Amino acid sequence: MMSTTMDDIRDGGTTGHTDNIDRAGPPLVAMEDISISFGGIHAVDGASLDLYPGEVVALLGHNGAGKSTLIKILSGAYKRDSGEIMVRGERATISNPRDAKAYGIETIYQTLALADNVDAAANLFLGREIMTPFGTLDDAAMEAEARKVMGRLNPNFKRFKEPVRALSGGQRQSVAIARAILFNAKILIMDEPTAALGPQETAQVADLIKELKKEEIGIFLISHDIHDVFDLSDRVVVMKNGQVVGSAKTSDVTKDEVLGMIILGKCPAGATPGPGAMKD
Amino acid sequence: MSDVASGGAVRPKTAGGGSGFKNFLRATEIDTRMLGMVGALLVIWVGFHILSGGTFLTPRNLWNLSVQTASVGVMATGMVLVIVTRNIDLSVGSVLGVTGMIMAIAQTTWFTPMFGFDNPMVWIATIGLGLLSGLAIGGLQGFVIAYMGVPSFIVTLGGLLVWRGAAWWVASGRTIPITDDTFKILGGGSDGSIGATWSWVIAIVAIAFLALAAVNARRQRKRFHFPVKPMWAEYLTFALSAGAVVVATLIVNAYLLPGPLAARYAQANGIAVPEGGLAISFGYAVPVLLFIGVGIVMTFVARRTRFGRYVFAIGGNPEAAELAGINTKRVTMMVFALMGMLAAIAAAISTARLTSATNAQGTLDELYTIAAAVIGGTSLAGGAGTIAGAMLGALVMQSLQSGMVLLGMDTPLQNIVVGAVLVVAVWLDTVYRKRAA
Structure with a gap:
């Protein structure tokens, strides 16, 4: 059941291959040079991230790479130490979850927060x-x-x-x-959306994501497991030690290359390196 | 949509299985925990009635029981919300003591000279000041707990000493008598009861209200095509609750003023005393009506307002409540402010009942209040509890105490029994919860 669904998605990807996301206008949301530290530990260190309407961006990294922390800044759960958040090209003030919701930013937490x-x-x-x-x-x-x-x-x-x-x-x-x-969310953040789900429910979430894309909603998928999100995403952004290793259109990289980014911080040719990329 | 037709049997989890009694409970939507509490209460009552040789289940004793329950009961309704938010308030007995003292001193030294003896402004100002003091004390403790991050156990443990000390300090240890007769009505007694006629008026209003609420609930559910209770269950629950109101009214009206008091009453109201003496009923005591009124308001607050919803959400998952955009600190502070105000209402009742404020007033009440809430099904883990349960819990605690007094049991033995009952009750509740989950 699950495999057929995943194959369907992959088929869709091969026929089109280019993502038809319109990146001409201002991004739906842009996080610029965000930093936050907890007791001297730089949980997020100068990370930048953007998202366009109808786009699915997978934010990947090991446990403790800083991806959940970064996204919690966007959803208003944490206050950043420095950096800017722009929503539709305008500077946004987000200091609590209520502010974030006012900008149409909705979050599905890993713990579900029910x-x-x-x-x-x-x-x-x-x-x-x-x-x-x-x-x-x-x-x-x-x-x-x-x-x-x-x-x-x-x-x-x-x-x-x-x-x-x-x-x-x-x-x-x-x-x-x-x-x-x-x-009426405009920006949806899903933190490990399928970690606790069975195959059938995972397929349901995949269908839902496709549907939401059609409605021009931008989606961040956060995961430590590349297999969960690779086929669903238009773009991948990889974090390591609180920094962005790099980002790439999903169609330009392979799973193995992305794994290399996650584990070693090594940026492949198809990706745009970030401040956290391995220097060689 | 098809749910409507199938009536009570829509819940898929339990449909088909279950005994007749379970189906009965499901149709009538009677809370099994409440049913258990009522059962326990009846066992206690009948037990004491037999042991005391038939003096427990008399109109006089039950009437007294209702008045004695009022003060702790009022505080228990607030303690539910405190415990639901995963906090505790150990200071309520001392807050009762200090607000009672504030009211008594303000009445005798300021309000009576200011407005004149028995001017209506005296009791209004007294109660107003009392409520404000309670609100301020509770709000202050709530602020320290919510915004300064000191655990409620510590803040209110400190409060227990601080407010008891404050009461002692302002009064220099004296007992302060209160003088306003209207204020004394809050304490019950023959002047603080409403008599047979008004008791029936209240009973009829209450029954009309019950009927209206049932009809309204049914209409709401029909409007949105939700499943509704079967008709027989509607009638049965209404009959049971209306019957309880009638029985309670009959009992309080069966408690008659003793001979000399009745004669004085007849003289004061110009009634001729007929042959065989006057039969004048006490009726509902004012503090009991106040207690029930507080219970209704608090139930409304807990279930129908945003504040109440947030209180329970915070108790269920504080982090989720915060992430949902709830100002959890403000809600926590408000819960403690409300608790302080309820302690002041309880103080008004107990001060009026004793017709004076003393240092020791409300000592140990925090423990009885917490016990009432916990026996009434409030979970110390937070997130679960009902106002009605806590009110019943207060009645259970008070029944135990007055029953033992009636049996002439020694005070140390009374304490041993109350303590043991509390532990057993919570253990039973834990077992129940495990099975229900």
């Missing part, structure tokens, strides 16, 4: 509840919306009354994804 003790609808609308005219929670309206969006993502989902603790890993994942796309 409140386990409340139900799916409460999680979908957490921080952005629908209220009645009397200023009380409109649970019925929220459940109705939840049923709509979950019906699109996971038609078999029926457990709207149970706390999300009781749900399976895949169901929890679809709740987290639903929360991210419910509010």
Whole structure:
């Protein structure tokens, strides 16, 4: 099941081969020369990254390479020490998760970041509840919306009354994804989106990513495993020791070359080297 | 859409299996934990009734029980939210003590001279000042916990000493009597009860409210085509809750003013005393109504407001709440401010009941409050708990205590029993949770 889906995607890639991403305008988001350190350790050191509408950028690197930290700066969870974030060519002020959401930046965290003790609808609308005219929670309206969006993502989902603790890993994942796309996200960050999923659910996520691309949403896929994301991405960016090793269009590099970037920090010919590239 | 037709049997996990009783519970949506608590309460009541030779389940004792529960019960509703956010408040007994003292001193030294004896402004100003003090004390502790990052256990442990000391210090150890008669109504007693007629009015309003709520909930669910309870279950839950209201009203109305008090009442109101004496009912005590009112408001806050939703989300996963854009620090501070205000309400009740403020007022109440919340199903791991459960928990704790007093048990033995019951109750709850999960 999984292999057919992956083959489909690969077929799509070979027929087109060039990505038809329009990179003429300003990028959807650009992170420029971002640094952050925790107690003297440079978790991210002068990293730059950009993303265009309808593009899927895979951010790769070992555990501890700084990719999650970099992306948490974009989603407002961490405050950067230096650097700029530009959204659609304009300087953006992002100092907390609420700011990021105001710019249409939505994040699906590796931990999913769900409140386990409340139900799916409460999680979908957490921080952005629908209220009645009397200023009380409109649970019925929220459940109705939840049923709509979950019906699109996971038609078999029926457990709207149970706390999300009781749900399976895949169901929890679809709740987290639903929360991210419910509010017209323009930029979607997915941190290890398929790490906890079975083959069937992984294929579902792949389908979803293709669908979101059509809607001109830009997507960051973060992973330490190249196999998870290589076939889904238009571009790969590799980080090592808090620095960007380099970036390349996925069609210009092979998996082995990208692995070389991840493990050795060695930039192949098809890639644009970054500050973290191995000097030889 | 097809869910609507199949009614109560939509939940796929349990459909088909389960005994008749389980299906019954599912259809009526009765919380099994609450059912267990009511069961435990009934066992305690009947047990004491038998052991005490028939003095426990009397209108008089049950009425007293309701008044005694009010003060700790009011605080337990706030303690639920504190514990749900993975915090604890050890200072509530001392905050009760200091706010009670502030109210008594302000009333006797400022408000009564300022407005005149028994002027309505006296009790209004007294309560207003009390609530503000509670809010400020709780807010201050909340600020230190949320924004300065000191664990709530330490902050409120400090508060336990600080506020008890403050109460002692302002009053120089004296007992301060309160003078305003209207304020004393908050404490219950014959003047602080509403009588038979008003008790029935309240009962009818409550039943009408229950009916309205049931109809409204059903209409909401139909509007969005969600599954609804079967009709018989709607009627049954309504009948049970309305029946409970009627029984409670009958009990408080069956408690009659003792002879001399009734005679004085008749004289004061110009009623002729008929043959065989007057039958004047106490009816609901004002502090009990206040307790129930606080419970309703707190349930509303917990379940229907954004603040309540955030409190539970923070308890379930603080990091997720933060990432969802919730200002978790502000919510935490507000929870403690609310707790402080509830301690002040409890202080008003207990000060009015004792008609004076003392140093020792509220001593150990923090432990009874926490115990009530925990017995009522509030999880110390955070994220789970109900206001109604804590209110029942307070009633269970108080029933145990007054039952043992009624049996003439010695104080050390009482403490041993209460302590042991707390541990056993939480153990049972842990077992229940493991099985439910």
